Amino acid sequence: MALLETSHLTYSYADGSSGVNNINIKINKSKKVAFVGHNGSGKSTLFLLLNGTFKPENGNIYYKGEKINYDSKTLRNLRKEIGIVFQNSDDQIFSPSVYEDVAFGPANLGFSKEKTETLVKGALEYVGLTNVKDKAPHHLSGGQKKRVAIAGIISMEPEVIILDEPLSNLDPMGADEIMDLLNEINQAGKTILISTHDVDLAYRWADYVYILSKGNIIGEGTPQDVFNQPELLKKAHLRQPVTLETYHELKRRGLAVGGEAPSSVLELVGTLKPPELMWVDVTPGTKVGDTINLGIMYGEFAENSPYEAVNGEIVYINNDGRAIVEMKRHEIKAGGIVIYDVEDYESSYVHQLIKNAEIDIVGAMGKKSKMLAETDGIYLTITSSVIDKSILTALCGKRCLILTNGGMVEHAKNRIKNYAETSGIDLNVSILKKNSEIMRENLGDTKLNVIT
Ligand SMILES: Nc1ncnc2c1ncn2[C@@H]1O[C@H](COP(=O)(O)OP(=O)(O)O)[C@@H](O)[C@H]1O
Ligand SMILES: [Mg+2]
Incomplete structure (x- = not known):
């Protein structure tokens, strides 16, 4: 059974503009799911539907198999189980201190003072903000504010955490920190949903991807699946992730081996055709038939590098001391x-x-x-x-x-x-x-x- 599921979910705004249309999704527990689409494709609308902030005009949401009725008790429970972190932290953070802000959720859920305190302390420590707990949130950096908002959600111990464009307005360091935090939360078993128009992020991070366009889901699957469909990307006004684009270019030039598309830089490097023979400067006295250790130094294979990477056998030596070496890939000496x-x-x-x-x-x-x-x-x-x-x-x-x-x-x-x-x-x-x-x-x- 899917943890969170929707059927034919449809929502229009009061002015008649369509938000989302006939959305059918199935989210499994402990997965990392990305909703990818350009501006106005319906990501935020869908997220506000998923935690019960909006009531659908049509269709249903099921959490753990139970249909969501919009009575106050079910809604309260849904919002405890499915926490949402807004795109703009300032829309979420309003208390005079970080501590009070994080305490707002659990206190509101009616938890005792002691339990609230334990939860808030735990959440602040988890996101690494214990040292600024008494500060005013608006004095914090963008990344720190985002972590306050995340701590405010974590402190309610939800099963699912939804983050609307979690990296918008963050610098690269702040962005890395947030993604690292999300991975940590996911490792602890939580289900995480993000929205983004960053195809590279979705490609490397997600287990499963939904592509949205004009309020509709127009594609879904594993990142490798979805981002390998040029027509789909074109329709969604999205480009191919850089890792994939590089891989296809290398393949076109005969430099990469076929097989599955790489999902990370590590996998991309793994697709490169390794050189079999290589010219290398060797130390005097080296003979044909000798085995030498080659390491990578300033981007070149060289002898006497402090880092051994691969062994090779000398097959030919020139008068000037340059040798052709046969690389023994099965003898890679990793650190x-x-x-x-x-x-x-x-x-x-x-x-x-x-x-x-x-x-x-x-x-x-x-x-x-x-x-x-x-x-x-x-x-x-x-x-x-x-x-x-x-x-x-x-x-x-x-x-x-x-x-x-x-x-x-x-x-x-x-x-x-x-x-x-x-x-x-x-x-x-x-x-x-x-x-x-x-x-x-x-x-x-x-x-x-x-x-x-
Ligand atoms: N408050 C609103 N009033 C009227 N239309 C809205 C409102 N918010 C969003 N929309 C419309 O709903 C559609 C989906 O928007 P949204 O969910 O915000 O997309 P995204 O988050 O992917 O940028 C867009 O056409 C947008 O113009
Ligand atoms: Mg949005």
């Missing part, structure tokens, strides 16, 4: 990825780890680990698309550390293992937890655990 569960955060250990394990770059996933890194003076190279970027870095022979917690630990491990299995590249991934043998062995008395 490694260490996932550190910050539930066990120990400052001295992490600093030792970065030093002793020769960690080249550190990434953090989720608000908690980002805050910890910030307070502890750990420089974060990666703060968005952390898993993919770590794999890309490891493929160049470097070592990455990912700081994260909760369900994201397993999620990251599985994604990396899955990549290693499907690509056949030996990519090392380990999880560090408290009280481990390996940790004690490597780093003296500190007690953390490595699980692979």
Whole structure:
């Protein structure tokens, strides 16, 4: 059974203009769903219908199989279960302090003072705003305001969170933070719906996409499905995501292998035809038949790079010391990825780890680990698309550390293992937890655990 479903949903505004027309959607639990369409295509109208703010002129909404009747009790429950974050934070935030704003929802639901307090504290910590809880919301940055609005919704513990154009008016850093937060909330099992006209965002983020035009749904499916239909995109006045466009161009030039369309930069890189033979400068004394390690240095394969990426066999050497090398793709020497569960955060250990394990770059996933890194003076190279970027870095022979917690630990491990299995590249991934043998062995008395 779908979690949220509509049948023939239709709505017109008082002045007679049509909002949405005959909308049939099925949203499954814990999915990330994007509604994509140009301005005026009906995204906001649909969202206001979905949480019961508007009453349809025609058609029905079903939540957990139950038809929504527009009596006050059902509506109250629906709005608790389906929280909506408006496009413009200023439409949502009106209390004199961040704390009071976040407390508005739960207090309004009739929760006790104690329960409200617990929920608000939890929500503020979750979105990383505990330190500004007494500030006036209008003094915050756009990204922070958006997080206040999200915290206000989270504090009501909804099952579904709807965000209307969550990234509009945010700078790239703020936008990354919001998407990272949404992924974290989704990892915890919540269903997330966003609207956007950003095809690149929908393509890389969503599990399922609906394309809207003039109040109608004119296409739906997985992002790869939907965005590979040029006619559909044209009809919706949308363009192809850059990843896909690049892939098709590379394929046209014979540089990419066929197969499934890549859904991310990581997958796009995976479609490139690897070079089989390559000219490389080799050190004097190298002979035909020797195996050399090549790493990537300033974008070129070179010997003596600090980062080993691939092995090759010398098949020919010129008088001037340039050699033709046969690349042995099955001998790619990837670096490694260490996932550190910050539930066990120990400052001295992490600093030792970065030093002793020769960690080249550190990434953090989720608000908690980002805050910890910030307070502890750990420089974060990666703060968005952390898993993919770590794999890309490891493929160049470097070592990455990912700081994260909760369900994201397993999620990251599985994604990396899955990549290693499907690509056949030996990519090392380990999880560090408290009280481990390996940790004690490597780093003296500190007690953390490595699980692979
Ligand atoms: N308050 C309103 N009064 C009259 N028409 C409206 C109002 N809000 C939206 N519409 C109309 O409804 C249609 C869908 O708009 P909307 O849901 O806001 O689209 P989107 O969010 O995709 O930009 C548009 O034709 C728009 O002009
Ligand atoms: Mg809108």
